[in-house]
Amino acid sequence: MPDRIAVVTCGGRGIGANIARALAGDGWSVTVTARSRDQIESVAEEIDGRAIEMDVTSRESVERGLAECGAVELLVANAGTGTWEADPADWWHAFEVNVLGVHLCCRAVIPGMLERGSGRIVITGSGASYLPGASATAYPASKAAVGRYAETLNNELEGRVPVFVISPGLVRTAMTERNFADDAPWTPPELAPALVRRLATGRYDALAGRYLHAEHDDVDDLLARIDDVRANDLNAIRLRR
Numbered sequence: 001m002p003d004r005i006a007v008v009t010c011g012g013r014g015i016g017a018n019i020a021r022a023l024a025g026d027g028w029s030v031t032v033t034a035r036s037r038d039q040i041e042s043v044a045e046e047i048d049g050r051a052i053e054m055d056v057t058s059r060e061s062v063e064r065g066l067a068e069c070g071a072v073e074l075l076v077a078n079a080g081t082g083t084w085e086a087d088p089a090d091w092w093h094a095f096e097v098n099v100l101g102v103h104l105c106c107r108a109v110i111p112g113m114l115e116r117g118s119g120r121i122v123i124t125g126s127g128a129s130y131l132p133g134a135s136a137t138a139y140p141a142s143k144a145a146v147g148r149y150a151e152t153l154n155n156e157l158e159g160r161v162p163v164f165v166i167s168p169g170l171v172r173t174a175m176t177e178r179n180f181a182d183d184a185p186w187t188p189p190e191l192a193p194a195l196v197r198r199l200a201t202g203r204y205d206a207l208a209g210r211y212l213h214a215e216h217d218d219v220d221d222l223l224a225r226i227d228d229v230r231a232n233d234l235n236a237i238r239l240r241r
Contacts, residue, residue, distance in 0.1 A: 008031070011031075015171055056097060075106065076122045095141075106123075106153060122199055125167050127170075151236065162202075167211065170185060
């Protein structure tokens with residue numbers, strides 16, 4: 001049986017590395033990508049996978065890197081960044097990584113998935129996209145954009161390539177540790193990888209396009225209530241009046 005190829009962007013540390021480990025444990029042939037060669041090489045060696053240097057903000061880098069991966073069956077578009085800087089260049093960089101980077105990666109793998117008639121995409125979103133009280137503009141706005149992007153891309157593809165958007169929750173990472181207290185309500189780090197593993201099976205394709213939280217959503221329950229989810233447009237970012 002041919003290898004099932006999964007790609008995890010920003011797979012050299014934190015949430016991405018844990019997702020790569022979980023998928024490898026399920027038998028996927030996993031390629032991890034990032035700009036930091038040493039980090040992805042370490043994870044790739046650990047999981048018997050591949051490491052490819054890739055800058056998700058560069059179309060050339062993305063197309064070259066994903067072409068090296070072969071027939072990608074699962075893309076986990078996990079690369080993301082947060083900035084609390086006032087400098088416009090730093091602010092815009094968050095959108096280049098969090099939104100443009102996701103689009104470039106999806107654009108690179110979708111044609112092959114459509115041609116083969118199989119494939120799935122999981123995009124890492126965030127509760128910052130809708131939770132009240134945010135004061136830093138770049139990260140919440142960019143994650144709101146990527147959440148909407150995932151939903152509308154799924155609509156555009158009409159089920160031919162299911163697209164999911166997930167929130168890992170408040171996982172302790174190098175980025176979040178700078179901005180949250182030690183006693184913050186941290187999400188167990190194993191929950192996001194467990195959710196991606198489930199979505200990768202194809203059993204939950206009916207939930208594609210919905211916002212799924214690794215800690216607070218039971219996807220088996222949502223699947224059992226799929227008619228209600230659709231009728232009431234649940235797990236979607238909406239303006240309610």
